[in-house]
Amino acid sequence: MNDPGGETVEQQAYITRFLLDYTAVPLAGGTFLRGVLPVRDAVRVVTGAADTVAPHELVAYEVPLSDEDEEPATAPLVLGWTRMLASGPLPHTDATVMGMPLVPVDTTVLEPADSTSTDPALRVLRTLVWLNTVYLAVGAAAIANLLYYRGVGTVGPADASLMMFTVPVVNTLCPTLLLGESFGLLQGTGAVVLLVGAALAATQGKVLTRRTTLAEQPPVEAETPRRRSTT
Structure with a gap:
């Protein structure tokens, strides 16, 4: 109908x-x-x-x-x-x-104007918008989440959660490299703090603890080899 x-x-x-x-x-x-x-x-x-x-x-x-x-x-x-x-x-x-x-408007007597140079440019722009929408739906949403949960199942949720520390760093570096946005001292300091935090969380402070423990231990004296007596 x-x-x-x-x-x-x-x-x-x-x-x-x-x-x-x-x-x-x-x-x-x-x-x-x-x-x-x-x-x-x-x-x-x-x-x-x-x-x-x-x-x-x-x-x-x-x-x-x-x-x-x-x-x-x-x-x-x-x-x-x-x-x-x-x-x-x-x-x-x-x-x-x-x-x-x-x-x-009487369209029976009115002739349309010719197209201009902006028409093909806007067609390309509309195509890019749809391609970007497809990428966000398929790549950034479906495939990315699928790979993330497969990674969680492989390495465990604790280790997988450490990747969240790198998200702000990547979100700052990509616009700087691809779009020419500024990357100053504040952004650099934040990136270093996040990466150091991720390293400490990944190692659970074992690297620093091990170095401190070894430094606090007294030096080990070398034992003097004993001479076997002969009768």
Whole structure:
């Protein structure tokens, strides 16, 4: 059984997710995409300058979710129409929504604008985000925990818990080596304290205790070999 309402919601969610990636880049000139408002059978795309907060200085374009042939509007098409509208003069309208001028869009006569150089860059960024999500779900969560619990079963929980001392050290070194973040005296001191604590916990102080015990023991005198008497 078809659910038109559910399909509409999914289409609106798809268009909204796609368009929100473009809020940080200009659509045309100094006009930015400021938001997306899903409504019945349409989406309202809000545009305006990057620092505009007054509603009357923003513009909401109402884009239908399908054309006259009932073909669904795709997110790239909605983006192209919005770019074309943002690059031209504001059409006259008497309608408003939330204090913003509301412009109904006739997609049958409006041609979408061409794609720009930011489109492939954002596609790559979205791909990297999904790859990072998969890595966090599979690598950092599933595989890492599996290996950790296998290690606990092999060396025991007491020894395995010592690895927790190295977590802050690794979390500090990786951003320093990979992201160029600062590593100062405070971070170095903390890393040394953690590693020394891990060493003491691993040896249970046996190294220091053994050295102290040996130092406190008196020197052992060498025994003089006895001469066997002959009769």
